[in-house]
């Protein structure tokens with residue numbers, strides 16, 4: 012994986028086009044006994060829309076907090092457009108859409124954006140960010156009357172004010188209904204087409220699949236798979252072959268072609284395989300196995316298997 016050496020902080024010049032949007036090298040973040048991030052490496056190139064996908068407690072938020080300059084690494088380096096996260100935020104190169112908080116219910120949508128704009132020295136016009144976030148039609152509505160999805164689009168509009176190069180979203184659609192999610196991601200995708208880099212954390216596999224160009228799968232504080240959605244789906248393709256085989260030993264099955272994972276539960280043999288036909292043929296013709304059952308692995312299964320401790324690292 013490509014790792015850049017963080018450059019000295021750039022004070023006034025814009026980052027070079029080739030500078031990674033984010034370069035993380037050997038990031039560790041410890042909370043007491045908990046190794047929340049455990050040697051994470053990642054390079055995000057400008058213009059990518061990257062999903063940071065992983066189960067609860069994988070270390071997504073801890074990593075994002077470091078990228079946003081909200082917390083310091085225990086060890087390792089993180090640079091954002093070649094400078095420190097804090098400098099990048101101070102330059103207005105990075106904005107975040109947070110999950111909750113930060114909104115006053117009695118203000119209208121437009122007043123909220125106007126108030127936020129007054130905190131910056133220079134911003135995009137309020138009407139432009141309302142339009143980009145798809146909330147022009149509800150600009151006069153009180154925030155307290157907006158749905159969860161509309162409030163998230165409002166946070167998105169606020170984040171767009173400094174016209175950031177990088178937008179970071181931490182589980183932005185938690186608790187939203189399907190329609191709210193779709194409208195929210197539609198606005199983000201339309202905006203990203205203009206070249207903005209977007210990194211979002213999610214534990215929804217489908218969300219990552221639909222809206223990201225690249226999925227970085229995180230488990231136990233590390234990157235366990237990294238690729239386009241179709242590459243990640245190819246990794247999770249395959250079938251589960253189940254059979255009854257009293258007295259079976261894992262050693263009897265090792266060396267079979269196309270096997271991803273083997274499990275033995277009593278006299279039940281479970282084989283995760285991308286060539287289930289070959290496994291079935293072998294079990295039926297060369298072993299005493301009976302009661303053979305072959306099932307397709309669902310997305311959920313794939314996610315669990317890809318984020319389990321035994322998953323081999325797959326690089327792009």
Ligand SMILES: Nc1ncnc2c1ncn2[C@@H]1O[C@H](COP(=O)(O)OP(=O)(O)OP(=O)(O)O)[C@@H](O)[C@H]1O
Pocket residue numbers: 042045046047048065066067068069070071072073074214
């Ligand atoms: N401030 C903290 N103090 C102690 N432990 C923490 C703190 N922040 C995170 N952790 C722990 O670090 C681990 C990683 O947490 P983190 O929030 O980064 O994961 P996540 O992938 O974002 O999970 P989720 O999807 O649930 O938000 C978890 O075990 C969590 O309990």
